[in-house]
Amino acid sequence: MKSISSFAIAALALLACEGDHDGGFVDEAVELAFEARVADLPFACGQTYTGLGNDGGSGTPQDFRFYVYDVRLVTDAGEEHPVDLDDDGVYQGGGVAMLDFEDGTGACNNGTAALHTTLKGTVRAQPRHGSGEAGYSEIRFRIGMPEEQNHADLTTLPAPLNDTTMSWTWNAGHIFFAAWGVFGGANPFDLGVHVGSTGCTGDAVAGEVVACSNANRPEIALAGFDHDTSTIVVDWGALFADLSLTAPSAACDVASSCACHSFDPEPLCTPLFAPLGLEWSSGENVAGQSLFRVQ
Amino acid sequence: MGRAGLILVALLGACAAPQDEYEWSLGEGLPVPLVPEDNPMSDAKVELGRHLFYDRRLSGNQTQSCASCHLQKFAFTDGLAVAEGSTGEMTPRNSMSLANVAYSTTLTWANPLLLDLEQQMLVPLFGAEPVELGLRGLEDELLVRLHDVPRYHALFAAAFPDEADPISLHNVTRAIACFERSLLSGDSAYDRFVAGDAAAISESAKRGAQLFSGEKLECFHCHAGFNFQDSVTYEGKPPHNGLFHNTGLYNIDGKGAYPPGNTGLHEFTGSFADMGRFRVPTLRNIAVTAPYMHDGSIATLDEVLDHYAAGGRTIAEGPYAGVGSDNPFKSFFIRGFELSAQERADVLAFLESLTDEHFLTDPELADPWPMP
Numbered sequence: 147m148k149s150i151s152s153f154a155i156a157a158l159a160l161l162a163c164e165g166d167h168d169g170g171f172v173d174e175a176v177e178l179a180f181e182a183r184v185a186d187l188p189f190a191c192g193q194t195y196t197g198l199g200n201d202g203g204s205g206t207p208q209d210f211r212f213y214v215y216d217v218r219l220v221t222d223a224g225e226e227h228p229v230d231l232d233d234d235g236v237y238q239g240g241g242v243a244m245l246d247f248e249d250g251t252g253a254c255n256n257g258t259a260a261l262h263t264t265l266k267g268t269v270r271a272q273p274r275h276g277s278g279e280a281g282y283s284e285i286r287f288r289i290g291m292p293e294e295q296n297h298a299d300l301t302t303l304p305a306p307l308n309d310t311t312m313s314w315t316w317n318a319g320h321i322f323f324a325a326w327g328v329f330g331g332a333n334p335f336d337l338g339v340h341v342g343s344t345g346c347t348g349d350a351v352a353g354e355v356v357a358c359s360n361a362n363r364p365e366i367a368l369a370g371f372d373h374d375t376s377t378i379v380v381d382w383g384a385l386f387a388d389l390s391l392t393a394p395s396a397a398c399d400v401a402s403s404c405a406c407h408s409f410d411p412e413p414l415c416t417p418l419f420a421p422l423g424l425e426w427s428s429g430e431n432v433a434g435q436s437l438f439r440v441q
Numbered sequence: 442m443g444r445a446g447l448i449l450v451a452l453l454g455a456c457a458a459p460q461d462e463y464e465w466s467l468g469e470g471l472p473v474p475l476v477p478e479d480n481p482m483s484d485a486k487v488e489l490g491r492h493l494f495y496d497r498r499l500s501g502n503q504t505q506s507c508a509s510c511h512l513q514k515f516a517f518t519d520g521l522a523v524a525e526g527s528t529g530e531m532t533p534r535n536s537m538s539l540a541n542v543a544y545s546t547t548l549t550w551a552n553p554l555l556l557d558l559e560q561q562m563l564v565p566l567f568g569a570e571p572v573e574l575g576l577r578g579l580e581d582e583l584l585v586r587l588h589d590v591p592r593y594h595a596l597f598a599a600a601f602p603d604e605a606d607p608i609s610l611h612n613v614t615r616a617i618a619c620f621e622r623s624l625l626s627g628d629s630a631y632d633r634f635v636a637g638d639a640a641a642i643s644e645s646a647k648r649g650a651q652l653f654s655g656e657k658l659e660c661f662h663c664h665a666g667f668n669f670q671d672s673v674t675y676e677g678k679p680p681h682n683g684l685f686h687n688t689g690l691y692n693i694d695g696k697g698a699y700p701p702g703n704t705g706l707h708e709f710t711g712s713f714a715d716m717g718r719f720r721v722p723t724l725r726n727i728a729v730t731a732p733y734m735h736d737g738s739i740a741t742l743d744e745v746l747d748h749y750a751a752g753g754r755t756i757a758e759g760p761y762a763g764v765g766s767d768n769p770f771k772s773f774f775i776r777g778f779e780l781s782a783q784e785r786a787d788v789l790a791f792l793e794s795l796t797d798e799h800f801l802t803d804p805e806l807a808d809p810w811p812m813p
Binding site for chain 1: 552553554555556559560563564566567568569570576577578579580609610611613614708709710711
């Protein structure tokens with residue numbers, strides 16, 4: 147009896163490894179392409195864009211990078227299949243990837259020439275409880291990284307989590323999402339957003355950060371996505387859609403700079419968080435993200 | 442084996458195991474600091490850390506080192522109201538003394554998240570708001586610079602003998618943390634007085650110590666214990682985190698507001714009740730660490746006493762005008778008091794007796810690099 151049940155388990159395990167029989171899915175290498183734009187134009191450092199903001203301002207990019215993790219492809223039946231991101235030692239590692247759209251030219255002169263616009267990984271055949279008939283039709287991912295990686299010692303983390311330009315040392319974490327630009331035409335001013343967790347409290351006895359009141363991790367869900375043919379467009383200009391860009395707003399005068407560093411000021415953070423589908427005061431996800439679309 | 446034999450074996454074991462047991466300079470009675478389990482102290486790491494602490498290669502443009510804002514003669518502060526970073530940006534706050542930083546449960550003026558030095562130093566090294574040492578994005582270049590210095594090959598190898606390639610950012614932060622934990626100040630005149638030398642401090646300073654520790658001035662509640670700081674930990678005393686206090690230094694809107702960008706614990710928690718709450722600094726060597734307060738806004742110890750005697754500072758005009766004593770978030774120990782001229786002189790004499798001349802001049806803590 148005992149030997150029979152062992153055999154049965156082994157047979158089941160074999161079946162699980164085959165993977166493509168009952169659900170129609172197999173572990174599959176995927177490349178998920180992103181493309182940065184400003185409205186319908188390609189995003190490029192050094193380029194000046196017009197018609198931005200709520201007052202038709204102009205601007206040129208300074209930075210556009212963010213972390214993504216928890217990537218899933220979703221079936222018609224709503225089943226989520228995790229995508230395990232490859233480790234490339236530079237832009238992907240530890241289950242997290244950095245998407246980097248700035249090439250170090252123009253006003254992006256604090257950046258680097260290298261880009262990373264395609265996520266490489268393997269979508270898991272499991273779970274496969276769906277109909278087995280249709281393919282994947284939606285992609286979901288989160289911006290940022292898991293809490294335990296966010297607050298770990300930078301010097302012990304793998305790339306891309308050890309990038310000091312995306313570290314938020316004073317807040318003991320990472321900048322999840324950075325988008326910056328120079329606006330205002332003849333009287334230029336910098337404006338941008340750094341999104342990261344805020345309201346964090348640590349447990350000194352355990353020597354670790356335990357919780358942040360505002361996680362600020364956007365969950366992005368994009369329907370109508372075919373992982374073989376679709377591109378995910380991410381619109382740098384859409385981030386600034388609800389801000390005055392011809393001249394600095396009043397909120398810029400009270401802050402040390404014209405920027406939302408997630409903590410404050412409210413008049414800048416609320417409109418800069420909304421396009422990411424984040425409600426600033428709570429850090430919770432709400433409907434209506436306007437940054438990402440499927441092409 | 443008999444009992445004596447067992448004891449002999451135990452003794453041999455005790456002697457043989459930790460050959461590089463680190464010897465703390467505990468002065469007249471400092472407790473033994475706690476250190477992170479993954480970064481034990483060693484003389485070799487302290488020596489490497491001292492070289493790094495004083496090395497201008499640790500700034501982006503190679504104009505500053507840690508020691509540029511933490512000078513030994515000022516008890517590892519810089520004598521400025523607020524510090525200037527390597528690219529000319531001003532920090533919002535006053536450089537804190539590193540004397541006895543090993544005991545502090547939290548680091549910097551108000552951050553509740555920075556619990557160890559290995560983590561904290563990433564702020565001056567890589568921070569961009571403001572730029573301090575300005576190494577953001579230059580960590581690979583830093584390691585190239587260190588590789589180019591022959592002395593570092595020997596220092597890193599001695600400090601991290603089990604590693605094939607020890608010149609890493611991880612080890613840079615560990616070595617500097619070890620050096621900082623070695624910055625122990627426990628040999629002031631007051632320490633010698635407490636240890637039994639009745640002549641070590643003046644009669645005036647003795648009266649000042651009584652006033653300091655009395656319920657009239659209330660100083661000792663927050664400036665508590667051997668380090669004159671409530672938020673300390675050491676062997677036998679677990680850390681008690683979360684000790685931050687509003688002393689009524691500002692009250693801009695009448696509702697407790699502090700100047701923007703310098704709101705203390707509030708910056709991290711978002712809770713308005715945390716407005717103006719800062720960590721207690723040690724009073725050791727306080728006479729050489731002027732100017733005072735988190736923003737360096739009080740020039741002398743005499744004026745600091747004015748602030749506390751008034752139960753909070755009143756600023757008559759300007760953007761930060763307000764009656765600090767009415768700040769609704771003020772610590773209830775800041776109640777105000779009256780001092781006679783003699784009493785004031787006594788308190789100042791006591792504070793001056795906390796200066797540790799050996800600490801300020803000890804060559805073991807000084808710049809190890811040859812003069813250019």
